[in-house]
Amino acid sequence: MMMHRNTHSLTRWIAMLALLASVAHLPSTATASDAFTIFMIGDSTMADKPLIPENPERGWGQLLTLYFNPNVTIDNHATNGRSSKSFRSEGRWDGVLQRIQPGDYVIIQFGHNDEKSDQARHTDPFGSYTANLRRYAKEASELGAIPILATPVVRRVFDDKGVLQPTHGEYPEAVRKLASEIDVPLLDMTLRSRELLERLGKTRSEQLFIWTIPGEYDRFPEGNSDNTHFNALGATRMCDLAVAEIQAKVPELAAHLKSSR
Template sequence: MEYRFDFGAGEAEAGYTKVPAGTAYDKALGYGFEGGIVNERDRGGPDKLRGSFCIPVNASFLVDLPDGNYTVTVTMGDQIAPTTTTLKAGPNRMILHEAAASAGQFLVRSFTTNVNTGQLKLSFSGIAPRVNAVTIRPAPQATTIFLAGDSTVTDQETFPYAGWGQMLPLYLNAEVAVVNEAKSGRSSKSFLNEGRLQPILDRIKPKDFLFIQFGHNDEKTDEERATDPFTTYKQYLNVYIKEARERGAIPVLITPVQRRKFGADGKIIDTHGDYVTAMKELAAEENVPLIDLTASSTALYESMGDEPSKALFMWAYPGEFAAFPEGAKDDTHFQELGGIRIAGLVKDGIKELGLMPLCVYLRD
C-alpha cells in the first residue's frame, strides 16, 4: 500500500490525503504532526502539490505503519521564497542536512528508512523549512545495513550529541536502509550478553550488511565489558561474523573511531592499542572486509589540529546548548558536525573496499 500526503491549505491533489497545518497526530487517524510549530501557506500555482505547503519548525510528522523498510519521497519548496530544510527520520537519523532551494525551486528527495516501532517519524527543522508532499511505499527489496556498536555509533537523543551511525543515511541513496542497534556503553561482550545481537539476527536477510564497531568499552576493566584484545575480543567479534554469515549477510569490521587526544607534537595519541591490531588480525583470518576508522579519524583530527578539531566533539561553552547549561568537554563523543564527518569516513571506506552493491548506492 502506498501512502500519499499533500500538505498545507487548499484542496488536495488527486490521490493524496490533505494534511493541514493544524492536523495533530491522532491514533485513530493514524497520522499527524507532533511538537514544534506548524504553519501553512497556499500560493496557488501550476499544481496543488507545489502551490501549498506546511512550514514545520522543529515539528515531526508521524505515520502509523507496519514494521519494515519504506521508501519515502519528500517534496520541499516555495514559489516565492528560498528554503532551507533539515530532515531526520526515526530516532534522529539524518536524511537531509540544510537542504537549500532557491525561490521557485522544488527539491524532491527519496530515501529508504526502517520502521520497527509501528510508526514512521519525520522531523523537520531548518532556517526556512517547507514540506509540500510526502509519499511512502513499502521497500522489502531494499538492502539494509545493521549497525552493532557503542555510543560513538548509536542514535543519540540529546541535541547536539550524534553518533556516526545516525548520520550515515546522509550518504546513501534510496536503495539502502540503516538499522542502528548500537547502544551506549556496550562492548563486544556486553552487547552479546545482553541479547542485543538477536533482534538484528531476527531481521537480517541475505545480502544485507552487519557493520561491527567495538573497542571503546572493551578497554574498560569491569567484568561486564572487559575483553582481552587477542583472545576474548576476537572471540566475541567472531560470533557476530559467523551469525551474520549463517544468514547470508555480509559482516564488515570497523576499527574503533579514535578519541581526540593530542600530544605536544600535534599528533594524536592512540588510546586503542592492541584492540585495533587484534581486529585487523581477525579480519585477515576470517576474510572479512575491514574499514580502518581508527586510521582515517586520526588523519582527520590531525589535519584539523588540536583546537579546531573540538568542533567535531561535544565541546560547548556554558549556555551554548539548552541541554548542557554548564557546557561540556568531551573528547570521545561527537556533535552533529562530527557525526557527519565520521560517517563520511565510513562512506569513503565502503567506496575504497568496493563493497557491492553498497558502493554504487552512495551519495557524494
C-alpha cells in the same frame, strides 16, 4: 581553551540534516528487488542519539542513511556504553539476528568499552574481543548477510606538543588481523579518523566533538568538554570517512550510494 562560537551555526545546520536520519528505524518503503538492510552494532560513537530535547550529540551511524539510495534501509542498533561482550549478553544481538535476511549487511564496530575494566564489558584484544567479533561475523554469515568489521574511531587526545595520542591499545590491530584472517571487509575507522584529526590539529579538531559553552544547551548548564563523542559536524565527518572506506573496500555496497550526478 578557546570556544568556537562561530561553528555553532554550522553545527546546528548540519543537525537539521540529521533529522532526516530519524527514519533509520522505520521499515524501508522501497519495493525494488534489490532492497536490503545495513544493520549496525557498536557503541556510542556509532549510535543514534535523541534529537529532542535539543541535543548536540550524534553518532556517525545516525547519518549513514543520508548517503544511500532509497532501496537501502539503515537499522542502527549501536548503543551507548556497550562492548562486544555486553552487547550480546544483554540480548541486543538476538534482536538483530531475528531481522537479518540474506543479502543484508552488518557493520560491527566495538572497542571503546571493551577497554573498560569492569567485568561486564572488558575483553582482551587478541582473546575474548577477537572471539566475540569472529562470532558476530560467523552468525551474520550463516544467515546470508555480509559482515563488515570496523576499527574504533579515535579519541581526541593530544599531548603538550600537539601530537595525537593512541588510546585504543591493541584493539584496532586485533580487528585488522581478524578481518584478514576470515576474509571480510574492513573499515579502518581508526586510521581514517586519526589522519583527519592530525590534519586538523589540536585546536581545529575540537570543532568535531561536544565542546559547548555554559548555557548553550540545557543538558550542559556548565558547558561540556568531551573528546570522545561527536557533535553533528563530527558525526558527519566520521560518516564521510566510513563511506570512503566502503567505496574503497566494499564496491558492491558502494554501488548503492547516492550519485553526485
